[in-house]
Amino acid sequence: xxxxxxxxxxxxxxxxxxxxGNHIYWETCGNPQGKPxxxxxxxxxxxCTPTMRRxxxxxxxxxxxxxxxxxxxxxxxxSDPNTDLARNTTHHLIADMEALRQHLHIERWxxxxxxxxxxxxxxxAETHPQRVAAIVLVGVTMTRPSEINWLYRGVAPxxxxxxxxxxxxxxxxxxxxxxxxxxYHLLHDSDPTIRTKAARDWHDWxxxxxxxxxxxxxxxxxxxxxxxxxxxxxxxxxxxNHAWLEDGILLRNASALAGIxxxxxxxxxxxxxxxxxxxxxxxxxxxxELVVVxxxxxxxxxxGMDEALIAATDRFARADI
Numbered sequence: 001x002x003x004x005x006x007x008x009x010x011x012x013x014x015x016x017x018x019x020x021g022n023h024i025y026w027e028t029c030g031n032p033q034g035k036p037x038x039x040x041x042x043x044x045x046x047x048c049t050p051t052m053r054r055x056x057x058x059x060x061x062x063x064x065x066x067x068x069x070x071x072x073x074x075x076x077x078x079s080d081p082n083t084d085l086a087r088n089t090t091h092h093l094i095a096d097m098e099a100l101r102q103h104l105h106i107e108r109w110x111x112x113x114x115x116x117x118x119x120x121x122x123x124x125a126e127t128h129p130q131r132v133a134a135i136v137l138v139g140v141t142m143t144r145p146s147e148i149n150w151l152y153r154g155v156a157p158x159x160x161x162x163x164x165x166x167x168x169x170x171x172x173x174x175x176x177x178x179x180x181x182x183x184y185h186l187l188h189d190s191d192p193t194i195r196t197k198a199a200r201d202w203h204d205w206x207x208x209x210x211x212x213x214x215x216x217x218x219x220x221x222x223x224x225x226x227x228x229x230x231x232x233x234x235x236x237x238x239x240x241n242h243a244w245l246e247d248g249i250l251l252r253n254a255s256a257l258a259g260i261x262x263x264x265x266x267x268x269x270x271x272x273x274x275x276x277x278x279x280x281x282x283x284x285x286x287x288x289e290l291v292v293v294x295x296x297x298x299x300x301x302x303x304g305m306d307e308a309l310i311a312a313t314d315r316f317a318r319a320d321i
Contacts, residue, residue, distance in 0.1 A: 003306040003307050003310055004051070004054035004055065004306055004309075004310065005053075005054045005055070005056065005057060005058060005310070006054070006058075007050065007053070007054065008029050008030065008053050008054070008058050009029070010027035010028060010029050010053075011028060011029065011032065012027065012028045012032075013025070013026065013027035013028070014026060014027075015073075015074075015075070016066075016096075016099060016100055016103055018069075018092075018095070018096045018099050020087040020092075021076065021087075022069050022070070022074070022075070022076070022087065022088075022096075023074060023075050024066050024067060024068070024069060024074045024096055024100070025066060025067045025072060025073035025074045025075075026064065026065065026066040026067075026100055026103075026104075027048075027064070027065050027066070028062060028063065028064050028065075028104070029053045029058060029063040029065070030053075030056065030057075030058035030059070030060075030061045030062055030063040031058060031059055031060065031061060031062055032062060033062070034058075034059070034060050034061045034062040034063075035060060035061055035062065035109075035110060035133075035316070035317060035318075036061075036062045036064060036104075036106045036108070036109035036110065037056055037061045037062070037063055037064065037109060037110040037111075037112055037313070037316075038064045038065075038066075038097065038100075038101075038109050038110070038111055038112065039052050039055065039056075039063065039064065039065050039112045039113075039114075039117075040068075040111070040112065040113040040114065040117030040118075040120045040121050041065075041067070041068065041072075041114065041116075041117050042114050042115030042116040042117050042139070043068070043071065043115070043116050043231055043234060043235060044068060044071075044093075044116045044120075044234050044235060044238050044243075045068070045070070045071040045078065045230055045231040045232075045233070045234030045235055045238075046071065046072075046115075046116075046231055047067045047068075047071045047072025047073070047074075047227075048065040048066065048067055048072055049221070051300075052065055052114075053065065055112065055309055055310070055313055056112075056313050056317070057313070057314060057317045060317035060318055061110075061313075061317060064100070064104065064106075064109070066096075066100055068093055068096070068120075069087070069088040069092060069093065069096065070083055070085060070088050070230065070234060071230050071231065071234060077226070077230055078229070078230035078231075078233045078234050079225075079226040079227075079229040079230040079233075081188070081192075081195065085233065085234065085237045088234065088237065089238075089241075089243075089244045090119075090120065090123055090238075090243045090244050090245060091244060093120055094120070094123055094124050094127055094128075097120075097124050098128065098131075101131060107131075108130075108131050108132065108133045109131065109132070109133060110132075110133050110134045110135070110136065110313075110316050110321075111124060111125055111132050111134075111135050111136075112135075112136045112137075112138075112313065113135075113136075113137050113138070114137075114138045114139055114300070115138070115139045115141060115272065115273060115298065116141060116143065116238075118137040118138065118139065118140045118141050118142075118264075118273075119141050119142055119143040119243065119245075119250070121135060121137060122135075122137075122142065122250045122254075122257075122281075123245065123250060125256070125257055125260065126250065126253045126254070126256040126257065129256050129257065129259075129260060132260050133260075133316070133321045134260065134261045134262060134316040134319070134321050135257070135260060135261075135262035135263075135288070136262065136263050136265070136309075136312045136313055136316070137262065137263070137264045137265070137278075137281075138264075138265045138266075138300065138305075138309055138312075139265075139266065139267065139270055139272065139273040139298050140264050140266055140273055140277050140278035140281060141273045141277060142245075142248075142250045142251060142277055142281070143238070143239070143242065143243040143245060144242075144245075144247055144248060144277075145242055145247055147273075147274075147277065148180065148239045148242065150274060151272065152179045152180055152205075152239075153179065155209055155271055158209065158271060159208045159209060162204065162205055162208040163205070165201070165204065165205070166179070166201060166202075166204070166205035167179065169183070169186075169197070169198065169201035169202075170182035170183065170186065178240070180236055180239045180240050181236075181240050183198055183201075183202055183232065183236050184236035184237065184240050186198035187199060187202075187229070187232055187233050187236060188233075195229065196225060196229070198232065199225070199228040199229045199231075199232040199233075200225075200228055202228070202232040202235075202236075203218070203222060203223075203228050203231070203232065206272075207222065209271040209272055209297075209298070251280055251281065251284055254281065254284035254285045255284075257285050257287065257288065258286070258287065259287060260287055261287050261288075261316070261319075261321060262285065262287060262288040262289070263288070263289050263291055263312035263315065264278045264281060264282060264288055264289070264290045264291065265291050265293065265305065265308045265309050265312055266278040266290060266291070266292055266293065267293050267295075267296030267297045267298060267299075267302055267305060268292050268293060268294045268295065268296065269295065269296065269297050270296070270297050270298045271297060271298065272297070272298035273298055275292075278290055291308050291311075291312065293305055293308050
């Protein structure tokens with residue numbers, strides 16, 4: 001990641017009351033007078049990291065990061081089994097983005113989304129195109145049922161040992177059914193030991209296909225029990241509900257992006273977000289350019305991803321948009 005911008009610290013931060021008892025953490029970095037850009041993290045439920053600040057030129061951008069509902073530093077936190085996720089949906093997150101934009105007195109911003117964040121970026125941009133100056137997506141997803149099925153069954157032949165362990169983590173009668181739903185119920189079991197094991201098993205499976213490098217190690221954060229619990233609860237909550245998006249709606253509504261310039265950075269051997277999704281979006285979005293990073297998977301640490309990502313954000317840093 002040598003081509004990312006240097007580490008920086010926020011110059012402002014806070015907790016925004018978005019209703020329903022939810023408070024989302026936000027921060028701003030870089031140039032207070034710069035072009036606003038909002039960065040949407042993955043998961044859903046992964047939360048922001050300091051590395052995400054480094055995706056943007058701090059001299060040119062006013063960089064806005066926030067932790068989506070119930071994860072990261074936002075409260076209440078999904079690691080608490082008493083935290084109700086009923087008010088955590090894609091549509092709530094779109095509303096949260098609008099509340100944050102207004103709170104920070106921003107008219108239009110560049111929208112950056114990584115992995116699940118690309119689904120949220122598209123959903124937001126198609127709902128509020130007049131608020132979007134440009135879009136950068138990395139590891140493109142649209143969270144369609146076919147994509148969810150790929151993640152938790154279709155990709156299994158690529159990782160047979162890890163798949164066997166993941167499948168064995170649910171009751172025998174559920175192993176040939178909907179594993180997302182099976183893990184959802186394990187994560188809501190009354191026994192904390194069962195919940196903790198389910199969260200760990202879930203992340204062991206996801207770690208298998210994340211990077212292109214063999215035996216890539218997950219970050220320390222990825223191994224923390226509270227992180228695993230919150231993220232697994234939120235992901236299963238979203239995926240068993242297909243993110244509350246009609247199948248294919250983001251692709252069908254891509255005409256709403258007309259006139260919004262964008263870049264899609266996609267690892268060619270990304271097994272978490274297969275190439276076909278970015279390719280289909282590029283066909284439907286004439287103003288979106290698809291940049292393919294050969295030899296890279298889903299991780300921004302894979303070779304060539306940093307150069308392509310920075311080139312994309314630099315393109316819009318001083319553009320007249």
